[in-house]
Amino acid sequence: MIKALRYFIEIIRGSFITGRHFASNFFFRCLKVLGIKTKRKGAETIQYPEQRKEIASRHRSLHRLMTRPDGKPRCVACMLCVTVCPSECIYVEAAEDPDPEIQKYPAKFIIDLSRCCFCGFCVEACPEDAIRMDTGNVELAEYSQDDMIYDLDKLIR
Amino acid sequence: MSPEFSEKTKKKIEEIVARYPQKEAAILPVLHITQQEFGSISAEEEKLVARILGIKPISVREIVTFYTMLSRESLGKYHIQVCSNLSCSLLGAGNFVDYLVEKLGIEPGETTPDKKFTLSTVECLGACERAPCMLINFNYYGEMDPKKVDEILDGLK
Amino acid sequence: MTETLYETLIIFIKIVCALVWLLACTLYLTWLERKESALIQDRVGANRASIFGIRIIGLFQPFADAIKMIFKEDFVPSFSRKFLHTMAPFISFFFVAITITAIPFGDTLRIGNRTIHLQILDFNVGLLFILAMLSLGIYGIIISGWASNNKYALIGGMRGAAQVISYEVALGLSLIGLIMVYPSLRLSSIVLYQGELLFGFLPKWGIFLQPLGFVVFLLAALAETKRAPFDLPEGESEIIGFFTEYSGLKWGLFMMVDFMEVIIVSTLLTTLFFGGWQVPWLASDGFHFPWGGELLLSHVVVVLLQVAAFNIKVFFFCWLQILIRWTYPRFRYDQLMDFGWKLLVPLSLVNIIGTGIIMTL
Amino acid sequence: MKEKVLTEHFGLENLYKIDVYKKQGGYQATEKALKKMKPEEILEEVKKANLRGRGGAGFPAGVKWSFVPDTDKPKYLCVNADEGEPGTFKDRYIMSHNPHMLLEGIIITSFCVGIHAAFIYIRGEYEAIALRLEQAISEAYENGFLGKNILESGFDLDIFVHRGAGAYICGEETALLESLEGKRGVPRLKPPFPASVGLWQCPTVINNVETISNISHIILNGAEWFVKQGLPKDGGTRIFGVSGMVKNPGIYELPLGTSLKDIIFKHAGGMKEGKKLKAVIPGGMSAPILTADEINIKMDFDSLVEANSMLGSAAIIVIDEKTSILDVLKVVTKFYSHESCGQCTPCRIGNSWINKIVKRIAEGKGKKEDIDSILRLASNIEGNTLCPLGDAAAMPILSITKKFRKELESHV
């Protein structure tokens, strides 16, 4: 019986907690709507398209392929990214570069973004620092799945 | 026009080859003779030696590139080899080489344009008691100093 | 003849007003729910819907929702009973909407010599009528669950039926004490009784006379609305609910029914336990404070105050229900049944007996 | 007791001519050995004499000979005259001053082991000496000490001079064999040792010039006499070659066990231009360096091993105070990097690596951790190489770096 009573008290307390949150947030939001500036904000929400949170430096966004100073891709088509990719969304085809110091370059480099899970393993695996996920571009919506297949032209930037 | 040994040398080579149970073993003496006769051991000479000894030219090339005294580039009339090893450098071989470089106007490993002198710095010549020493076409000159070298080189001209 | 015509016209206007009121409340209850839950969770809540770039703290959001709901594809699964599948939400909607008939929004409004009850129909068994209609609403749920021909929907429907029927008992029993106190089933009479004073100062509201009855009624009514913590028929995380196979407007109707039930429950709570449209110490000619002061007001002001009081009370209970919904986690099914049968029903019986004893004394 | 054994007559003019040599009692030992002694007796005598190899490793010559198996295959003698160790020039002296002493040694050795063909592998730079040797050989042929049926003993022997072409590694016995066979002078895997599988897969004896030159003296004067000249375990005298910053650089034939201090200050006349002694390399460049405080040491195999150095080829290089130890290290590393044959990994890459580091330090781009790197790399080379060249490189580098660490650190 006492146990049940304790439950009951806890239940009441629960609604007081949510009630308190409601009341204080309500108060500060009202002040804000009325244009009164306060130290405390009523809520933490960031107003996304207008207001953007700064992307953390380690945040993983759309991939990009790095280039050498002369504009050739830095990628040497070692296919480690292909190997490590858990969603199997990368495809690379190598070709011979006439420069014996480079030797190998990717003739095809395709990322199927509709499959990509943005785990960043490809970046970790890359021995040449040729692929990065630091474009800050996170808004990757397309009307067609085919448009989500990114090739060399789209990835080099 | 592939080079050919003189009849006299041919006889000498035959005699040398006869010393060894295998023809191949005579390669060093034969190469010494070749270098003496042609001034250097270029590809043509390598093939010649290979033919005489019944081996492949590549084996000759292996030997020629291994031993420092065998040269694939033609040397000057006088090959000045200056010891740069410990005993000699203790007694000023470094300065001595600098002096020669200045005097002949060539860096070690080069030949004067008139094909007269080739300057090399070499490892120990086995004449440490007369350091700093040098070798001009297998004649030893010890306890060198600029004055002495002037005399010697002038005597050669 | 003209009298009858006028009467009919007045009733028609009353129906329209009540329905508009109910639907508007429903519409804005969705907004309230979003906003309140957001504030509880330190968020801002829906605020983006705009008309010509004007977005007043998201007040246009319900319209956006409604438009979206209307234009969404109405998908009827091929394996469902199509007729019943289509009928179910309308049944639900109808039986909830009709309960508004018996709710008194205010006392009487005098226009000229005509007296208009601010109530669509002043039943003498209004309370029974409401309970009956609320119980009938369960058909919509059962039908939707069954007609969908989907296991999850069926489970949801069955759960809903079991839950509503179980709590119906406690709901009904909890009101017996009230009926004993206010010897009428006519809601307008019940409200009028609550205008009297107890000990000379305390309004004779149901909450003061029937506190236990109020608690049982509140809990049972919450369960009737099928919202958290009694949302077992829906159970988004496990079975999705009886409306699994619904989309578009029909699904929207079920959602509306949900919110309408909240409003109906609020109006009932207001009417039965919080004096309905009564404002403490406000008589038909103005305030008569127990400590002797008087403030005389014109009739129109009094009526407006009464309607406003009713609306404020309803709004408060809506707010409270939303608060509860966003505070507590869901019951386990056995706990739900235990709670209904082993706690609420006995409590309501205790309440009847207690009330009887006190009244006899 | 004679002070000098090998260099006794070096002062004589034209000693390299057989007539002069014979007048000094030359070829008596050959006659004694071939006419009066059996090969086993000679072997016994050499063993008793405790003649240890003069090339550097100090392996007893008699024992080495006894390893040669008795087979039908031809046997060969290779005289190691590839005197490449920096600081060493004793063999040059012997061969240019007294070639017949060497020839005599070869004849007796070959007779003892049953060899009919001997090669003198002489370094390429010694062309003039090679000519002198060849002249001496032809004289010996003319006098019947070489060729068929020497001195009517029924013993045949031919001696050939084989010139190398500039590779320090060919002083290593198996590399010498490879070079002699006409291949790149890269060392062979041991075992099998050359004594059983050597030149053209035949049993081969390889000895240093100085070692072989001692043979005639042992035969002539007896093993007991020879042992008396040196230490009981290490018979005979040793030719010390002194070079570097001393007043009188040159060779000094002294008994084993002479103090290093005495050699430098008494025999070689002390430091040049009165400079102060800084360090001494006691046994050719491969020997670990000794600092000025450590020179009070007996010059014999065991004493030097105790002092963590080695006698090697007994070539003493004296370094004065003015010389920067970094320069010494630079020369040492450059030498080994240049002379590594490139066959096995630690030596090929390790030496070049260390050389690159030292060069960088010399250019003033050194870092503190470079000295630790040198120590680590050198100790990684040591013991992990195919032939002793790796060790020979690592030992001086390690000792110089350890003993003069402070000075090296001042350069980084």
Add this chain to the structure above:
Amino acid sequence: MQEKANEMIKIFIDKEPVEAEQGTTVLKAAERAGIHIPHLCYHPAFPPEGSCRMCLVEIEGFPKLELACSTVVKDEMKISAKSERVVKARKAVLEFLLAEHPLDCPICDKAGDCKLQDYYDEYGLFESQFKEAKEKREKKLKIGKSLILDQERCVLCTRCVRFLKEVTTTQDLGVFHRGVHSSVNIYEGAAVENNYSGNLAEICPVGAITDEDFRFKTRSWFLKEGESICPLCSRGCNILIEYHPGFPRFEVPKRVYRIKARENPEVNDFWVCDRGRYGYSYLDEHRADKIIMNKIEGENVLTWENISEYLGEKIKRLSSAKKTSGIALILHTWLSNEELFLLHKIFKDDLKVEKIFFADLPQGEADGYLLTSETSPNRRGAQEIGFDIKPVDLDALASGTDFLLAFGPFLSGLFSPKDLKAALNTVKRKVLFSSYTHELNSLFDIVLPVALIAEKEGSLTNVEGKVQGFQPALEPPGESLPEWKVLSDLGKELGIDSKFYSELPSPEAILIEMGKKIPFFKKKND
């Protein structure tokens, strides 16, 4: 195969007692016991070189670390292959090797198979301390028809030099210069041009010599390997077929990427010739993957389920009419022993068919080592089974043949299309078993796609009479089935000796049965 095993002695490797053959080396003994001692320059085909210094081990009683590849085991020898000292030494050697190594694993085709990489994984995993400039050398030197040399990657194990000296005796490669400048190279103007050059890329423990045929095509870790036997000549070299199982979402341009030699000291040692190595396109190109019916008889659609019924019915009709002389067979010797045996049994023993011809590729040129002039893998097997190998006689074929069963695509190479067409037109019904889509196919009523040797189970008899079994290395494409399956079904269907066929569910069982019938195959079964 050594007739008498050498005496076994006991040694201890890492305190574990291990049996070792007398006179073997520590490395071989360890390998036998399943302990891998790292090595680069050592290759079982050559005497130990001892230059890489990776195989150093500690042996009790020896002051220095000894080479496992050259040290001969002695009784009770106590070896530590993993002691701290050994690991330190290996690490040191590895550090040296990697110091002058370009570390371009990402572009190196050897990555994945590379020993240096493996050993770094095992012993290294250290940060590079090498801060100096690496030696610059030739990065991309074409040294043979399909070989590319990268001198910077070379660790100078000289396996290639020794291979060319000792196996091919052509000495195309040499080590030039010395010390850190040592490098492997060809003589100018010359190239590695022998029929075994491909082996160089295989024996190179690092990526110094890579194969142009495989260059940049894929990465080795994507490949799977299957064991098979090379059918391109009658040597029967043991090979590994490396194929790409495909990516789940992207198409791969090739199936088979390379052929490697599989060690078999009795046949091909460690080698395979360039013909066998690079001639793998027959596995992928123009493959037939569907049953083709050019003349549909009746409304029957033929599938593998009813094909033997169809063939059986035709043959039965002829044989019951005593007209088996109207049956003709054209065989080839790419068929396995088992298939030839079944054919012999069905057609020669049971049906007494006379017209059996063989259509094979013409003879090629032998190279005096592995490659034989015979271009079919199993001619010897056909002879041993009892076939009289007659070449195809079109006139005989054209006269009175009602039913022709032909195998293989080789027929078209032997005759002009016109003659072939004329001859085949006289034959009433003709069925072809072929693995290829070929113009020949249009001349037959039915073409049945069949598997190649790499895709089926069976055995071959090589030119020396050695019977070698093989398992499928690849999946046959499309609907293709191995011939033995069709033939044993057909045998069952004919009903002459159906019990015999029903007891032969696999080529293995057929081979055992063959051993009972033909003494030649008996001893091979053991």
